[in-house]
Amino acid sequence: MNAFxxxxxxEQLVQAVTDLGxxxxxxxxxxxxxxxxxxxxxxxxxAQTGTGKTAAFGLPLLQLIDPSQRHAQALVVCPxxxxxxxxxxxxxxxxxxxxxxxxxxxxxxxxxTMQIRNLKKGVQIVVATPGRxxxxxxxxxxxxxxxxxxxxxxxxxxxxMGFRDDIDFVxxxxxxxxxxxxxxxxxPPEVRAISxxxxxxxxxxxxxxxxSGNANIDHQYFVVAQQHxxxxxxxxxxxxxxxxxxxxxxxxxDAQEISERLAKSGYEIEALHGDLTQQQRDKVMGRFRTKNxxxxxxxxxxxxxxxxxxxxxxxxxxxxxDMEVYTHRSGRTGxxxxxxxxxxxxxxxxxxxxxxxxxxxxxxxxxxxxxxGKEVCRKQFFHFMDTLMQADVSHGDYxxxxxxxxxxxxxxxxxxxxxxxAALEFNQFLKYYENAEDLNRNEMRGDRRQLNAKDTRNTxxxxxxxxxxxxxxxxxxxxxxxxxxxxxxxxxLQFILDESNLKKEVLGKIDMREMNSWVEIDKAxxxxxxxAIDGKRYNNRTIRMNEADGGYRRPADDNGSRxxxxxxxxxxxxxxx
Ligand code: ADP
Ligand code: MG
Numbered sequence: 001m002n003a004f005x006x007x008x009x010x011e012q013l014v015q016a017v018t019d020l021g022x023x024x025x026x027x028x029x030x031x032x033x034x035x036x037x038x039x040x041x042x043x044x045x046x047a048q049t050g051t052g053k054t055a056a057f058g059l060p061l062l063q064l065i066d067p068s069q070r071h072a073q074a075l076v077v078c079p080x081x082x083x084x085x086x087x088x089x090x091x092x093x094x095x096x097x098x099x100x101x102x103x104x105x106x107x108x109x110x111x112x113t114m115q116i117r118n119l120k121k122g123v124q125i126v127v128a129t130p131g132r133x134x135x136x137x138x139x140x141x142x143x144x145x146x147x148x149x150x151x152x153x154x155x156x157x158x159x160x161m162g163f164r165d166d167i168d169f170v171x172x173x174x175x176x177x178x179x180x181x182x183x184x185x186x187x188p189p190e191v192r193a194i195s196x197x198x199x200x201x202x203x204x205x206x207x208x209x210x211x212s213g214n215a216n217i218d219h220q221y222f223v224v225a226q227q228h229x230x231x232x233x234x235x236x237x238x239x240x241x242x243x244x245x246x247x248x249x250x251x252x253x254d255a256q257e258i259s260e261r262l263a264k265s266g267y268e269i270e271a272l273h274g275d276l277t278q279q280q281r282d283k284v285m286g287r288f289r290t291k292n293x294x295x296x297x298x299x300x301x302x303x304x305x306x307x308x309x310x311x312x313x314x315x316x317x318x319x320x321x322d323m324e325v326y327t328h329r330s331g332r333t334g335x336x337x338x339x340x341x342x343x344x345x346x347x348x349x350x351x352x353x354x355x356x357x358x359x360x361x362x363x364x365x366x367x368x369x370x371x372x373g374k375e376v377c378r379k380q381f382f383h384f385m386d387t388l389m390q391a392d393v394s395h396g397d398y399x400x401x402x403x404x405x406x407x408x409x410x411x412x413x414x415x416x417x418x419x420x421x422a423a424l425e426f427n428q429f430l431k432y433y434e435n436a437e438d439l440n441r442n443e444m445r446g447d448r449r450q451l452n453a454k455d456t457r458n459t460x461x462x463x464x465x466x467x468x469x470x471x472x473x474x475x476x477x478x479x480x481x482x483x484x485x486x487x488x489x490x491x492x493l494q495f496i497l498d499e500s501n502l503k504k505e506v507l508g509k510i511d512m513r514e515m516n517s518w519v520e521i522d523k524a525x526x527x528x529x530x531x532a533i534d535g536k537r538y539n540n541r542t543i544r545m546n547e548a549d550g551g552y553r554r555p556a557d558d559n560g561s562r563x564x565x566x567x568x569x570x571x572x573x574x575x576x577x
Pocket of ligand 2: 054
């Protein structure tokens with residue numbers, strides 16, 4: 001029996017999620033769906049972002065709706081317009097085979113008359129942002145008397161954004177409510193209060209640790225001087241040529257300014273912040289979602305709840321003041337079981353924040369050096385050469401020109417061709433990075449004064465030996481196997497060495513977690529290990545291994561669906577300011 005069917009979902013819904021490629025329910029889906037299908041139990045689901053909460057409430061909701069009744073039976077309330085559209089969009093897909101169920105997204109910034117007209121057509125599920133919902137209720141466009149189910153999605157965010165009164169109003173006035181379902185990443189006292197006031201002995205389910213980060217995310221930080229933040233950002237982008245990323249700033253002004261500066265240098269980047277009109281926001285989001293935009297730079301409010309598939313990197317241009325915001329930011333990557341990287345550019349004064357973040361999300365942050373100009377160029381260069389070698393030449397009538405070309409190049413060596421191609425593609429780039437300075441701030445330097453002599457020596461030494469290790473040519477690999485797969489360090493070591501036919505000597509530190517591990521390995525052997533292991537099956541799961549710091553990835557194989565749909569060639573960024 002299909003695992004979704006086993007949860008009690010009907011055939012139409014099971015078929016729809018199967019079409020979406022969902023094979024097994026996520027943990028929150030597993031736990032929530034059977035409870036919610038009863039229709040009469042109040043429910044609190046605590047789960048971090050990217051765990052599949054939308055289907056956890058969306059599927060039971062669709063099954064509970066009575067298609068013969070054409071009035072509002074369910075309300076889904078969520079914090080932002082983007083999220084509202086996303087949920088509606090997901091529901092559309094889930095109800096592909098379910099007949100006569102109608103949904104409508106209502107949110108501010110769009111024509112209310114249009115929304116009223118659509119609601120009048122007999123919509124059963126209304127997905128709404130709080131402000132517009134109240135508006136519609138006051139205009140009597142929605143009849144709350146008939147609403148049986150109320151879902152509060154991202155409840156903590158709604159409260160953070162000041163929607164407390166609106167939520168109270170909705171809950172107070174849905175008097176025939178049969179059940180209330182609340183989803184949240186965290187459980188601050190305000191959320192607790194809502195459950196106390198409006199819910200009847202709710203079943204509470206927590207997935208993962210409360211406040212815990214996502215184990216698929218590799219957290220890295222870079223220590224730079226304040227005036228080097230922008231330059232460091234640029235290097236991180238350049239060092240990760242295939243990056244599909246979201247950059248977070250604290251202020252709209254920063255987001256705007258940085259996006260303008262980078263766009264001027266030829267980067268595909270746009271800003272998303274509250275000063276844009278809804279139309280502009282939609283346009284930006286649309287371009288990003290379809291990967292016609294490589295980078296999005298956003299403020300926290302603007303990016304709330306956005307679920308975009310395959311975001312590889314989140315970059316904190318500055319660390320947020322509120323540590324919980326970090327969880328929300330980093331949650332934009334590493335979704336649906338994929339891995340992601342969250343990079344934070346820090347000032348040495350912010351290092352204490354890293355320590356408290358480590359405690360809070362119970363994950364280790366890795367200090368990584370901002371790459372040097374040389375490293376960046378090397379990376380870009382190899383990326384370009386990879387792209388070149390993967391170019392599709394199966395279409396087009398190259399044969400016609402080949403003989404002439406061959407003749408023209410008869411006396412030119414391969415080396416020379418490569419050099420010229422590189423020059424054409426990279427002259428500007430190389431020039432820009434020619435005299436690039438080292439942006440790394442040794443975090444110990446600033447603090448040394450505060451340490452006594454003995455500590456200074458100790459810390460100083462560790463720091464230096466860390467550097468030596470990196471210079472010795474180790475790189476770190478990520479692998480999605482961990483203790484959960486039944487491994488201990490020794491058996492794990494044996495496994496990766498056997499699979500790759502490599503000797504123990506090439507390895508450095510091994511860092512094992514429950515869900516995944518990091519392996520330090522001689523740079524020269526990293527490619528060999530990845531090629532041997534990445535893509536293999538283990539216990540019915542595909543093993544994924546890649547360079548943790550955004551380096552070597554196995555080139556796509558023939559059915560190489562693991563690679564991103566589109567790789568962003570450096571071509572698009574030829575000119576540099
Ligand atoms: P959350 O609301 O918890 O942040 P979403 O509901 O937005 O997470 O889901 C995150 C991503 O995971 C979406 O792209 C969704 O399509 C995908 N997803 C959800 N459930 C499953 C599943 N059972 N199997 C595979 N992918 C899933
Ligand atoms: Mg969600």
